[in-house]
Amino acid sequence: MSTGLPLWEVFIRGRRGLSHQHVGSVHASDAEMALRNARDLYTRRGEGVSIWVVPAASVCASSPDEKEPFFDPAGDKVYRHPTFYRVPDGVKNL
């Protein structure tokens, strides 16, 4: 039987000013190798300036069943969005 190396989730900052974004995963024996594998795999065309790797087993995710309690409450808080507010015609830079 074959030896499978652990799985790591890869996050890349595309350029300065952007946050890290999930791009996929790699297999590697440890964090140092995972970083290098991610560099070789996901930035072959200069797609990144910074990389995070996280053991896939350490990612805590919301479960799909929680979707409604987790995310729906945000749906009615329209006052969190600037478009909620009336602005008189002619008022600028607001």
Add this chain to the structure above:
Amino acid sequence: MTAQARTQDAAAAVAEPELSAQSELQGRFDDLIGADERIEPRDWMPEAYRKTLVRQIAQHAHSEIIGMQPEGNWITRAPSLRRKAILLAKVQDEAGHGLYLYAAAETLGVDRADLLDALHTGRQKYSSIFNYPTLTWADIGAIGWLVDGAAIINQIPLQRCSYGPYARAMVRICKEESFHQRQGFELLHDLAHGTPEQHAMAQDALDRWWWPSLMMFGPPDAESAHSAQSMAWRIKRHSNDELRQRFVDISVPQAEALGLRIPDPDLRWNEERGHHDFGVIDWTEFQEVLAGNGPCNRQRVASRVQAHEDGEWVREAALAYAAKHSDKGVAAA
């Protein structure tokens, strides 16, 4: 150990819920598909949908990995340093694309080690096209132009596939592959406009790769086992025959530009249909290759297994090192 969290998700997602809950979940899934929304890894999905995706994504990943062999065959012999660099970068991309796809498959709760095992033991397939040998340098051009060309036609609609991770992997792959087909066309163009020997080499490659390329789109719609369900699930968006026709229509003027002859006496423009008619595909050959009796089936799998087995002590060493230096390694095990 790997994909632990994901496996649990998938197990939870596929555990048989109460009947009413089951139909509610099915309803939510159908609504998402109906609204052309993406299904994401932690969503409930019918087991058959998950299995279809695992089979298709794994087969796609295996094809990229096995596909490295016929082209890798010419890296050390590339006739110019420029062509050598291009080919090396292309074969490297294929390894990369295989990895993107295995990563997408792993979001469905399977382990890459198991998928590779399925490839090594013949339980999962890869594209039959890679069971043909690359006999001359022109084959590198034919693979880029025809095989990658056919792959791109298959892959473009997959960017809108209903399963999110697969669709996203395809977006990345399509973006990177745009150079693959062009380099093949350019390579063949240079040969076709080179010495008479080079032209003959290019024509011979087209003669050998044309029909297998048409077979890459799979069996005719009437005989395609999985097509209808995959279309309903929006994993697939066009039928095999539709895509095959598109490929023929695109390739004919390209062959003219190359100054090469497509090896099909029945190929002609059909004004009424607005498409090219083309000859009958020899599906017995396709079935033979699929059954493991192509020219290279045995050597392709044997070579892959050999690489994997030769690497076993290296992977073991890396894991042993990680265990000893666990401050840097993974806690999970």
Add this chain to the structure above:
Amino acid sequence: MTATTEASTGSASPASVAQYALQLGDDALILSHRLSEWCAHSPELEEDVALANLALDLLGQARTLLTYAGSLEGAGRSEDDLAFLRTEREFRNALLVEQPNGDFAVTIARQLYFATYQSELYAALCDSTDPELAALAAKAVKEVAYHRDHAVQWTLRLGDGTAESHRRMQAGLEQLWPYTAELFFLDPVATELVQQGIAVDPRTLRPAWEASVAGVIEAATLTVPADGWQPRGGRAGKHGEGFGLLLGEMQALHRQYPGASW
């Protein structure tokens, strides 16, 4: 680097600089060839991608250097003429880079030795009075820093991994150690150029190389091999028997169609 104020490329013979560029270029070309042989055969898919990256970097360096050598010669030879139409005796690469891949440990040992050497070499060559060589070095020094890091990571893991990997890594280090001496030998071509600040005196690279390599080997719980047999000859075109086979493969297609363009 021993650049002096009166140093200038003007006084160096272009043929000597061409020979020096060929030495560096052939090293990169032949090692790139060996690394590309791993493609689709490496221990893990991620490693196929990594080794191809190294091979591509080296191939890029080789193309720049061979093109430059060809232009200095003034005989109209292109990078391809130099790569595909020279014979075994005309290649100037060190013996180390032509050594067969062996198992993964042998390849990593070769990478550790050579990438560390190239790191020191290119760092020094950044100050070359020859602007072409200095520019090449400034780009390549970043590439080879990554190559060295790759080799270091694997040396640590194989050395301090399992008993089997430890044994294989030590064997790889021992097998290739003798070939490292040639890298630091000042050959007649370089002698003239060193005085003019064009080439790097390879002897000056040795202390830093030894300290660096020994540090890694010891950290990997391995033993630095003892000096002994020190084969040499690559810079003078005297290669191993296997080198002819390597060239035979690399040049076959190009030579089969004389005058064709690709």
